[in-house]
């Protein structure tokens with residue numbers, strides 16, 4: 001019996017080891033597929049002629065026969081029956097001379113009565129794609145928007161253009177509500193846009209009954225669902241009331257719907273389509289790439305990064321507007337005060353501030369009375385400042401979607417702007433406990449960490465893969481730290497280190513003790529009771545190397561998260577992951593890419609990166625920038 005159990009265990013180990021190899025091969029093949037797709041796309045473009053700067057989603061991936069490139073070209077035209085009116089209102093009402101990519105096609109599709117998902121980077125002008133059709137149609141357009149403050153911003157902006165728009169939300173007075181509800185079924189349409197929250201749709205039977213009446217009278221022209229990714233739990237900002245919006249298409253099937261978002265993967269969109277009960281929408285995806293944004297990751301060492309941030313603001317970004325994103329309300333207050341102490345005009349912004357204080361900070365920043373807003377993610381939707389030259393993340397975002405959107409607030413005027421994220425070991429676990437209730441929270445955070453840990457892929461390529469975009473690395477144009485400074489990394493065999501650190505956690509487990517990541521680091525590095533030191537193999541690696549290896553093992557399933565709840569807080573511990581047992585297998589090995597050559601004998605160098613470039617040559621392209629160079633010099637000591 002014992003023998004057969006041993007045999008089964010041995011076979012299981014070997015099968016798992018083989019599976020691990022297969023997984024590695026799959027990920028290598030996927031990477032190869034991305035490169036080949038990118039090449040294929042380039043060749044297709046050469047053969048077919050480039051289709052301006054935008055493509056319908058799917059034209060470069062799974063071809064969607066129902067909407068071809070020719071169809072898109074057709075909808076880019078301006079000879080529809082409504083085109084003259086659209087053009088006239090573009091300039092007379094919105095004071096704009098021409099459309100940005102995809103706006104015209106989106107407007108024509110919506111005017112033709114098609115259901116549409118529009119994925120367009122933040123700040124590129126999604127609102128126009130439903131506001132302009134609203135002005136050129138009979139009746140009114142219903143706009144679902146997640147936040148009252150967002151609606152108010154839109155209403156203010158529309159008011160300044162003399163467009164009549166109203167809102168119905170929890171804080172509307174009885175009189176206002178009555179007036180709006182009556183207006184919905186008034187043939188003279190006293191307003192062209194009605195903004196409501198999803199909660200209102202879910203909770204107000206009166207509103208639904210008026211919508212039904214308006215629909216029967218032919219006055220419900222269009223439904224626009226702003227921030228449509230909020231429908232899906234896979235999106236980065238799921239809101240339960242969005243889940244109920246399917247009622248709109250079920251009740252008003254003939255009304256065209258347009259869903260708008262800056263960030264959604266194809267899976268999120270598929271989910272939104274199901275939730276909103278939209279049969280066969282056309283998806284237009286503007287290129288996610290913002291060529292004017294420079295992406296960079298900096299590693300936090302054990303010191304606070306506020307000094308570095310202050311040096312950047314006072315040096316490279318002197319007199320320029322920017323945002324510093326932080327993790328918590330407390331951090332917003334502390335970091336803002338720290339920057340003020342360094343003579344920087346900075347103020348905090350977070351959800352716990354009085355609305356009047358928040359709008360004061362927003363106003364002062366917009367009018368350049370202060371240089372920097374130190375904000376939590378509460379500072380986001382509705383910000384429309386064009387000349388933001390830097391967005392610095394004091395702490396990493398909780399997902400790539402969040403990072404893309406937050407950093408995307410830089411450079412809306414298309415002039416160069418920087419997006420720098422400071423990546424620190426301890427921050428990972430603070431965020432991890434914050435997203436513990438979210439089913440997909442850890443996976444999304446892992447993706448963000450992988451973006452930061454990455455040492456060899458173009459940062460845009462990482463984002464492109466995440467957003468299912470076909471990508472060609474050359475399009476980055478050295479506008480990320482990896483492409484600009486070269487792939488200066490080596491591949492290390494860390495198998496023995498992995499075994500040693502896994503043993504640290506195993507040993508604690510055998511003593512019924514749970515270890516936080518910090519404790520794992522310290523114990524492995526030989527801090528703590530002498531008795532314990534004797535039980536493990538103390539490492540001679542540096543702190544940053546230790547941290548990097550632990551994160552690598554967490555991302556790859558050798559460790560996993562072990563949360564414990566108290567009434568006041570959530571604790572994060574490391575436990576063995578599903579792959580930890582593979583390390584018992586002699587044939588199993590783990591490699592890791594690291595940024596600098598590590599001289600420790602214990603770390604076996606496997607190979608030097610083929611793509612290593614001369615960083616001096618590449619750096620020459622950047623304008624002289626002393627603090628930048630200092631940081632690069634400092635990074636020589638940095639991992640991975």
Ligand SMILES: Nc1ncnc2c1ncn2[C@H]1C[C@H](O)[C@@H](COP(=O)(O)OP(=O)(O)OP(=O)(O)O)O1
Nearest residue numbers: 096098099100121122123124125126127128262384
């Ligand atoms: N065709 C255009 N030409 C010039 N400016 C335009 C054009 N269309 C829109 N804009 C301006 C108006 C706004 O100031 C700015 C952003 O538009 P907006 O509709 O708020 O973006 P958005 O909805 O895509 O951003 P967000 O994702 O942040 O909500 O762009």
